[in-house]
Amino acid sequence: MSILGGKAVVVAGVLAATGVFNATALSASPPTYTTAEAGNPFVSGWYADPDVAIYNDRFYVFPTASRPYDQQTFLDAFSSTDLVNWTKHPNVLTTANVSWARRAVWAPAPIARNGRYYLYFAANDIQSNAESGGIGVAVADRPEGPYRDAIGAPLIPRFVNGAQPIDQDVFIDDDGQAYIYYGGWGHANVAKLNGDMTSLGTFPDGSTYKEITPSGYVEGPQMFKRNGRYYLMWSEGGWTGPNYSVSYAIADSPTGPFQRLDSVLTQDAAVARGAGHNSVLNIPGTETWYIFYHRRPLSETDGNSRELAYDRMNFNADGTIQRVTMLVKDNFADGNAYGWKTYGGTWTATGGAYRAAHSYGGKALLDDNHTNAVYDVDVTVESGAGDAGLVFRASAPAVGVDAYRGYYAGITPQGRVVLGKADNNWTPLGTAGLQVAAGQRYHLRVQTSGSTIQVFVDDLTTPKITVSDSAYGSGKSGVRVYNASAAFDNVVVTNR
Known part of the structure; x- marks a missing residue:
């Protein structure tokens, strides 16, 4: 098994936990970039909260459409074979295909299993258990959708352990057990997903949810596994402010405990502000890792003016993560001049x-x-x-x-x-x-x-x-x- 973006993939040309990846395609994998060599942002438009997957020998990015909540009623996706040239797949999910979603959908989390593609999302931005909304799951027969509501109701419809049901990430461990990590309002939970990927399981003690909140946690959890160890990343600070950032912890279990180690990604007054809500991509069969995230251009003050970026993520010999530097490069190989x-x-x-x-x-x-x-x-x-x-x-x-x-x-x-x-x-x-x-x-x-x-x-x-x-x-x-x-x-x- 290899791990990419927190999702397990069998690199053998067969359908695996997150989709199909052909081992022969490894020879055509992208080179070891230091950043988005053709320029950040790597796609056009205001987007945020990117999550990543590899399906059918293509890299996919699923972001939030960064707009006011009542206009944020759709999700687009982007795919690439080389991390340079990106194809837009508009409206992979819309609220028209989710009967209970009445306003914003955001923070999509993609994963594949059982020959189908799943997309977990937050909707309605509920503020209490008296409101309808939370985390839903949609399903499609193709990576680019269209995705439709899988169960006709939220998968996680209420606050548990103080965690607002938003900002989900899904991870499948080497043993095939799937987990969903989520939470806003300064609290993070983890739950097991059953094999159908549309219902929650229980832990050995009979509980459905476990709180795993590390110090400094605000929102946006991301889980990945490297060399047998579990890395939890999350965002700190306010998403509309300049000090939004990413920190992380390492544990020996997918349920923690997670103790904060360091910040990984912070604003750079020379490059961009508000860098956060990340995902992680590992090029299969290599030690090449990237952090995908959103950030706000220096001249922009609107909270929704966010763009997608990625940079190289490196590890120290002891497995800790080096702090990421937001680099400025553009070789125009993608045929555009975004930014x-x-x-x-x-x-x-x-x-x-x-x-x-x-x-x-x-x-x-x-x-x-x-x-x-x-x-x-x-x-x-x-x-x-x-x-x-x-x-x-x-x-x-x-x-x-x-x-x-x-x-x-x-x-x-x-x-x-x-x-x-x-x-x-x-x-x-x-x-x-x-x-x-x-x-x-x-x-x-x-x-x-x-x-x-x-x-x-x-x-x-x-x-x-x-x-x-x-x-x-x-x-x-x-x-x-x-x-x-x-x-x-x-x-x-x-x-x-």
Whole structure:
């Protein structure tokens, strides 16, 4: 058995606990990414609470549609064979197919068994046992649905041990026993699922529910197993606030006890806020693990403005989890530029690059706020007498030649590397001679540390330009053209 996303899979080309996975497909498994190399968010739109599964040699992500509760009446899914290119499967479950769901459905938990696909979900956001709602289960004959209510009523309809019946996760252990973990309002429960996956079993003492709440727990439990040990992850903080985060515990039993060990994923003021409600994916037959989660872009204040992301998750020799770093990368291999915002010019993500048609000052920026960082990009100036390159520590962007406050470093076929700063005008800071051929790719790097700015081209050991300027201390990162067309690839921004 191997374990992925907390669900057991027999890697033998046969129907297993979570679906079909062909062992021959392992040779075509995705490479060991450090993050979503083609950019986070990896799909378009406001989504949250992602859970993952592998069905029929495809990776599936089932998230919440992040909207106001009365509009959150459907669930979409996304699938991929390479974790880069994603296909949207809209409306895999809607409240029209759940007779008792009258408002929001969220936090879907996928799993397969007995030749069928199950999707557990929370509905109605009940606030007491006097209300109708809780955790339901839907079933389908295909991973992408449509899913329909399996039992005509909630599977878990009431508060037990103080746990609001929401935020469920389902896990099948090596012995075939299935468990459901759930709970909001600061309490977590576990219950056994019977083999039909639509009814609850009992523990040896006759109880149906066991409270397993670890210190700091708020909501969003996630269970997975690695090397015979049980990992419980959960979210802490408020989901609409900036300090939403993920912590974890390890136990020798699927029912605990679970003692909090550390935070795994927290906000990064340079990248995103509100990172939480995660799931875990293990590439079968490997020690490659990813954490899937949602986060809020830095410029967004609406609680529902959440996007899907994933990053690599690594383990120490003793089995503890290393803290996850939210990385910033985009190689545009997915043919899109999700997460980028353009200001002037014409921009297209095609052919594995981000292409800017000729313009005077068109720029595309990320929603980040880096201070001391290393900025990397591959730049190809395709035509024009001007230049193309990196924008960094930028603020107040708008359409216009120098309509931003920040720095810019670029290369030009006129035989120069240029560095300057903008504030609705242009102030040169440095130039250096460099033979630049139109149509040839160059690797441009900028390093910032305090007031020191260094610019490198291809040779990453000796800077072409080094200056000291303290006009701008932090801001957005991106790319720009001036009197040129260009292609950009392999954008990476790393905190120093």
